[in-house]
Amino acid sequence: MRIKSWLLASYLIVMLLPLGAAYGLFAWINSYHADRNVAEYIDNRVELNEMRSVLTEPSLYQPHADWSEVDKLANNRMSVTLYTGIGFMVHSTSHVKQNPLSFLPRKKLYEGFYEMRQKFGMITYKEPVFTGNTLTGVYEITWLREEWVSGVSKRTWLVIVLFTAFFISLFAGVAFLVNRKLNRPLQLLMEQMDSFGRGKTIQPMPKRKDELGELAKSFEAMRTELNTANQKLAMEQRQREFMIASISHDLKTPLTSIRAYAEALDEGTRSTREQREYRDIIISKANYMRQMLDDLLMYTLLQSSAYEMKLVPVDGEEFFDMLVSGYEALCDEKRIDLQVTCQSTGTYAVNSKQLMRVVDNLMMNAMAHTEPGGRIGLAAVNTEEPPNWCFDFVKEALDREAGLYLIVQNEGEGIPEDQVANIFEPLYQADEARTKAGERGTGLGLSIAQQIIKKHDGTVCISSRRGIGTAVICWLPEWKGEESK
Secondary structure (H helix, E strand, O other): OOHHHHHHHHHHHHHHHHHHHHHHHHHHHHHHHHHHHHHHHHHHHHHHHHHHHHHOOHHHHOOOOOOHHHHHHOEOOEEEEEEEOOOEEEEEOOOOOOOOOOEOOHHHHOOOEOOOEEOOOEEEEEEEEEEOOEEEEEEEEEEEOHHHHHHHHHHHHHHHHHHHHHHHHHHHHHHHHHHHHHHHHHHHHHHHHHHHHOOOOOOOOOOOOOHHHHHHHHHHHHHHHHHHHHHHHHHHHHHHHHHHHHHHHHHHHHHHHHHHHHHHHHHOOOOHHHHHHHHHHHHHHHHHHHHHHHHHHHHHHHHOOOOOOOOEEEEHHHHHHHHOOOOHHHHHHOOOEEEEEEEOOOEEEEOHHHHHHHHHHHHHHHHHOOOOOOEEEEEEEOOOOOOOOOOHHHHHHOOOOOOEEEEEEEEOOOOOHHHHOOOOOOOOOOOOOOOOOOOOOOOOHHHHHHHHHHHOOOEEEEEEEOOOEEEEEEEEOOOOOHHHO
């Protein structure tokens, strides 16, 4: 039951139960009162009939009459008072001292003849006495209701005790339910939050189908997200530390070489040919260092959430034809056969500089893993039939989704299956054995390429077979216009 519904139900119960209990107790006293009224009425009528023969004697209503018979009728629960026809009291059997000159006005004297009038502690009855058509006097009989008063008093105290017990029980029940429904779960939730804030292990709350259950579920989801975010931050911090350490180590080798060759040039004892060779090596090492630092800067920039890559719409045929050209000379220099295919149509939103970086990274990576005499394929095609030179497993990897595919494929040893999932991680290199300067890069190229393609709303995947080769497949969506943003 939801807490809102439970509180409304509890409020209704707290409001109605006391009213119901009060009504039940009132009805109980009323029932007793009605039962006693009937019994008293019958008893009083019987007693009245027995006394009427004495009280209707006209001589009793004269001053100084003989009232001994009247006194005999009285007892400790009943008294008789006699009045003259004009309202003077002539006699009373009441133990309470009466003023002999007591007088009742006629209006009050004549009021309520022949009626059993009930008051809290007594019942009164008045009846006139006539001599012929003349009013001789009035007698008034009073019955004390001691038994009724005693019974009502006992029941009143009983009602007070029962009502008090009922309210205490109701309060205890509501307090118990409030503690069980609200206080205890809230206290447990607060303890969990405090433990989470202190970094302690917490036990999950029992599942509840109410607002507190939803709150606990939200807290658990928040805790999971924060733990995931903290783990991610910790992993990224470790990656940064490892990256700095790795790049610092990688920079030492070319820096040491630059210093050594510079010192050799400074000696002035080298031949012209050696000096030229040393200068070329220094420039090569400096370019290598610049490339490493450039990769590190770009990787850091792409990791920033504040960095937004500006995309502009371009004609696919013209742009990608330019993008895949210009690599023939590099491949010829390394005696690698390059096959280029460009069959792109449509319009695409791109950042030309960053896509050039992607293709450069992928081509440099492919050339580094291709032996002389091997082949590299470079293609920019739509979702139609892929180039004939593609490996069969590469053709199977294309899902033919509408858009454009950038494919960079090279022959070689391929990537072990257990390493394919890690290939896009920063600083990861499948071939750790290659340590020659210029061949071993920073390990950030593929990671940078992946992030650039993602910022183009595209995807990157790798398909590889041992002993055959590897292909990197980038997919870019076609531009639908400004309204598609």
